[in-house]
Amino acid sequence: MEWYLPVIWAALIGTAVVMYVILDGFDLGIGILFPFARNESERDQMMRSVAPFWDGNETWLVLGGGGLWVAFPRAYAVVMPALYLPVIVMLLALVFRGVAFEFRTVSRSKTWLNVAFIVGSTLATFAQGVILGGLIQGIQVRDGAFAGGTFDWATPFAFLCGLSLIAGYGLLGATWLAMKTYGPVADRARGQAKVLLLAVLIFMAAVSLWTPLTQPRIAERWFSLPNFYFLWPIPVITALTAYLTWRWIETGREVPPFLATIALFLLGFLGLAISNFPYLVPPSLTVWDTAAAPASQIFMLLGTLLLLPMILGYVGFIYWLFRGKVHEGESYH
Amino acid sequence: MDFDPVLLARLQFAFTIIFHIIFPSFTIGLSAYIATLGAMWMHSGNDHYQHLMRFWTKIFSVSFAMGVVSGIVLSYQFGTNWSRFSVAVGNVVGPSIGYEVLSAFFLEATFLGVLLFGFNRVPPWLYVLSAAIVAIGTAISAFWILSANSWMQTPNGHELRGGVAYPADWLGVIFNPSFPYRFAHMLNAAYLTTGFVVLAVGARYVIAGRYIEEGRTMLRMAIGLTAILAPLQLLLGDQHGLNTLKHQPIKVAAMEAHWDGSKPGDFHIFAWPDEKAAENRFAISIPRGASLILTHHMNGLFPGLNSVSASERPPVTIVFFSFRIMLAIGLFMIAAALLGAFLWWRGTLFDTRWYLRLMAQCWWIGFVAVIAGWVVTECGRQPWIVHGVLRTADATSPVTGATIAGTLALFVIAYGVVFSFGIYYINRLIAQGPTGPAAEEPGHFSANPISAAHEAGRTAVGRT
Numbered sequence: 001m002e003w004y005l006p007v008i009w010a011a012l013i014g015t016a017v018v019m020y021v022i023l024d025g026f027d028l029g030i031g032i033l034f035p036f037a038r039n040e041s042e043r044d045q046m047m048r049s050v051a052p053f054w055d056g057n058e059t060w061l062v063l064g065g066g067g068l069w070v071a072f073p074r075a076y077a078v079v080m081p082a083l084y085l086p087v088i089v090m091l092l093a094l095v096f097r098g099v100a101f102e103f104r105t106v107s108r109s110k111t112w113l114n115v116a117f118i119v120g121s122t123l124a125t126f127a128q129g130v131i132l133g134g135l136i137q138g139i140q141v142r143d144g145a146f147a148g149g150t151f152d153w154a155t156p157f158a159f160l161c162g163l164s165l166i167a168g169y170g171l172l173g174a175t176w177l178a179m180k181t182y183g184p185v186a187d188r189a190r191g192q193a194k195v196l197l198l199a200v201l202i203f204m205a206a207v208s209l210w211t212p213l214t215q216p217r218i219a220e221r222w223f224s225l226p227n228f229y230f231l232w233p234i235p236v237i238t239a240l241t242a243y244l245t246w247r248w249i250e251t252g253r254e255v256p257p258f259l260a261t262i263a264l265f266l267l268g269f270l271g272l273a274i275s276n277f278p279y280l281v282p283p284s285l286t287v288w289d290t291a292a293a294p295a296s297q298i299f300m301l302l303g304t305l306l307l308l309p310m311i312l313g314y315v316g317f318i319y320w321l322f323r324g325k326v327h328e329g330e331s332y333h
Numbered sequence: 334m335d336f337d338p339v340l341l342a343r344l345q346f347a348f349t350i351i352f353h354i355i356f357p358s359f360t361i362g363l364s365a366y367i368a369t370l371g372a373m374w375m376h377s378g379n380d381h382y383q384h385l386m387r388f389w390t391k392i393f394s395v396s397f398a399m400g401v402v403s404g405i406v407l408s409y410q411f412g413t414n415w416s417r418f419s420v421a422v423g424n425v426v427g428p429s430i431g432y433e434v435l436s437a438f439f440l441e442a443t444f445l446g447v448l449l450f451g452f453n454r455v456p457p458w459l460y461v462l463s464a465a466i467v468a469i470g471t472a473i474s475a476f477w478i479l480s481a482n483s484w485m486q487t488p489n490g491h492e493l494r495g496g497v498a499y500p501a502d503w504l505g506v507i508f509n510p511s512f513p514y515r516f517a518h519m520l521n522a523a524y525l526t527t528g529f530v531v532l533a534v535g536a537r538y539v540i541a542g543r544y545i546e547e548g549r550t551m552l553r554m555a556i557g558l559t560a561i562l563a564p565l566q567l568l569l570g571d572q573h574g575l576n577t578l579k580h581q582p583i584k585v586a587a588m589e590a591h592w593d594g595s596k597p598g599d600f601h602i603f604a605w606p607d608e609k610a611a612e613n614r615f616a617i618s619i620p621r622g623a624s625l626i627l628t629h630h631m632n633g634l635f636p637g638l639n640s641v642s643a644s645e646r647p648p649v650t651i652v653f654f655s656f657r658i659m660l661a662i663g664l665f666m667i668a669a670a671l672l673g674a675f676l677w678w679r680g681t682l683f684d685t686r687w688y689l690r691l692m693a694q695c696w697w698i699g700f701v702a703v704i705a706g707w708v709v710t711e712c713g714r715q716p717w718i719v720h721g722v723l724r725t726a727d728a729t730s731p732v733t734g735a736t737i738a739g740t741l742a743l744f745v746i747a748y749g750v751v752f753s754f755g756i757y758y759i760n761r762l763i764a765q766g767p768t769g770p771a772a773e774e775p776g777h778f779s780a781n782p783i784s785a786a787h788e789a790g791r792t793a794v795g796r797t
Contacts, residue, residue: 051446051449051450052446052447052449052450052451053446055397055398055401055442055445055446056439056442056443056446058401058405058442059434059438059439059442061405062404062405062408062434062438063434063435063438063439065405065408065409065412066408066430066431066434067431067434069408069411069412069419069423069427069430069431070423070427070428070430070431071427073419073420073423073424073427074419074420074423076411076412076416076419076423077412077416077417077419077420077423077730078416079412080409080411080412080413080416080730081412081413081416081730081731081732084413084730084732084736084740085736085740087409087412087413088413088740088743091405091406091409092406092743092744092747094402094405095402095403095406095747095748095751096747096751098398098401098402099395099398099399099402099751099754099755101398102394102395102397102398102758103395103754103755103758106391106395106758106761106762107758144420145416145417145731146416146730146731147731150732150733150735150736292423292424292427293424293499293500295424295499295500296423296424296425296427296428296499296500299428299500299503300427300428300431300432303428303431303432303435303436304431304435307435307436308435311435311439314439314440314443314444315439315443317443318443318446318447321447321451321454321455322446322450322451322454
């Protein structure tokens with residue numbers, strides 16, 4: 001029990017993070033693509049395509065963060081002080097884009113709210129990438145507490161991760177728009193999706209090379225034998241998925257490019273998990289070092305097993321309810 | 334530069350949580366009001382209720398968005414600013430927050446989507462049910478967060494090993510001694526806060542002669558609710574106070590600025606507590622009033638602040654005054670609600686202009702009372718973050734004071750902007766009024782008197 005409970009929790013939190021990245025990823029992506037819309041009617045259409053969902057999507061962030069706090073309080077207590085500034089910047093950026101959703105429907109002048117939505121979405125995405133990069137590159141820990149400086153996270157690698165995520169969420173947003181809208185918005189989204197797909201692939205390659213070159217433990221994980229025999233299909237499947245995404249965008253398919261982009265995200269996440277497991281705070285603290293008391297993990301696990309299927313049920317219901325394309329002039333509220 | 338990280342972390346948390354609590358105290362009550370309007374619409378078939386329901390839903394969505402985004406900030410501050418709190422008591426208090434996310438946040442966020450965008454997509458019963466689910470979600474959320482906070486006030490059901498709290502009895506943790514009182518007091522406060530907002534908006538319409546029927550419905554519903562809940566709040570507050578006296582007597586001593594526990598306590602209507610000299614200046618008091626309230630006996634004794642050393646006392650002045658602000662508003666609410674009920678019974682409610690004018694100005698009183706109440710209970714717990722278990726000074730993160738000061742400044746600026754716009758937009762929605770389906774016309778705005786009169790005329794002849 002002492003061994004597998006933290007592993008189960010790591011998997012659950014991983015699931016929450018993946019759900020967050022995919023779901024809030026596409027609606028943050030709408031914000032990233034917002035500057036390229038031609039007029040207010042197009043922007044309304046883009047926003048309406050995510051309006052019923054964004055609030056629930058963002059709740060996965062609370063579950064991921066809250067889950068880390070509940071299940072791994074000692075990891076939470078190291079990671080948050082270490083990544084203090086990017087976390088606060090992300091939260092403030094989310095404040096601005098979140099209220100922009102609601103304020104925009106009430107306001108007569110949209111310009112500043114469009115700016116808040118664009119800057120908030122892009123900055124939140126960039127900060128999330130920086131947080132990921134800051135975690136992968138390692139956090140200085142002494143006696144179980146953060147022992148580094150305020151700007152330790154600020155490295156070229158972390159900024160690269162920030163830009164990668166902007167491209168990634170942008171791609172999710174573009175394929176979402178291609179699926180959920182039509183007319184000029186959908187056509188433009190398809191063009192953007194191609195550019196962003198190329199950018200994502202370049203960034204993925206850069207991160208995949210950079211991490212093993214700078215982190216011996218990651219190189220060892222991937223390139224030592226027999227690991228390599230089991231792991232070589234992952235980059236191959238990723239390349240194949242990328243090719244299919246490209247083909248489906250080219251041939252004007254509507255749903256498959258979005259699903260294929262999700263698959264790309266899942267593969268990227270799997271790669272990161274393989275690189276870093278069992279470290280929750282690389283390179284020193286594992287899931288077992290940082291786990292909450294088993295009694296706390298079990299108590300929370302029972303609730304999760306009961307409530308998570310219900311959550312997935314009604315989240316599925318709302319996506320089904322608002323299925324299909326957004327019609328021009330469809331009423332907001 | 335030398336900043337005190339503990340003080341700054343406290344200021345940052347105080348600022349962000351005071352900003353946050355404004356929205357739940359409104360949305361908990363408002364969602365219940367919206368669901369009630371929905372039920373009345375279903376029951377009576379009168380579209381008038383449906384217009385009111387959709388009108389308040391728009392206002393709800395603006396406030397709910399501000400509550401969500403400011404709440405996410407709080408959940409992350411447990412780690413950024415209070416990491417040693419997370420390590421020391423995360424085992425015990427963490428699951429309450431986890432259950433709040435799982436059982437309430439997703440429920441609220443998802444069904445709010447149906448409520449905001451689903452009117453043309455779901456049958457009316459499901460639309461109204463969604464409103465009810467959102468209301469239940471907000472109450473479940475309050476349940477868990479108040480359980481977690483109450484555990485920090487009256488920790489229970491845990492054992493300490495090496496400075497870390499471990500759970501021993503989950504029911505004891507969740508239903509800790511102060512939880513039932515705090516939960517009832519806060520939930521009722523949220524309904525009262527909303528009641529006075531609805532009362533103010535209703536009064537505003539009736540005075541202006543716009544949306545008169547809607548305004549009258551709001552007035553009747555708000556007065557009916559607050560006339561029961563405002564007196565009830567006095568009773569709940571009294572019980573909550575007695576519970577606090579039992580578990581956190583020094584907090585109560587600070588609320589009453591009661592220094593010498595060997596004598597019965599006076600109730601100070603006004604005083605300036607001098608924390609250095611450990612006495613009150615300029616006191617205007619009801620002799621033995623505090624003893625009567627707290628022990629229900631003229632000569633009853635209760636512990637004074639002098640029974641502990643100065644370093645163990647909470648900041649007396651702020652607790653003392655916040656308590657008086659809350660109490661004064663509570664008493665005013667009782668008077669206002671009962672007077673409203675009296676006027677309604679006499680049949681002169683809608684013509685008593687001075688009463689309507691006064692009430693139209695009182696939309697904010699519930700918010701101030703809620704904030705003052707939280708200041709009492711949170712500051713009154715100091716110097717502990719978890720009473721008797723963990724001191725606030727031992728709970729912070731290894732982060733420099735300058736970092737916290739810088740981000741605090743960012744929060745103040747960002748929240749200042751968001752809050753100003755939020756109030757502005759809510760005010761505009763109220764100025765637009767419950768226009769029914771016409772509200773969907775883009776750019777529709779009826780602030781000028783001619784279109785307002787037109788609106789009122791349309792409503793009066795029942796055109797939808």
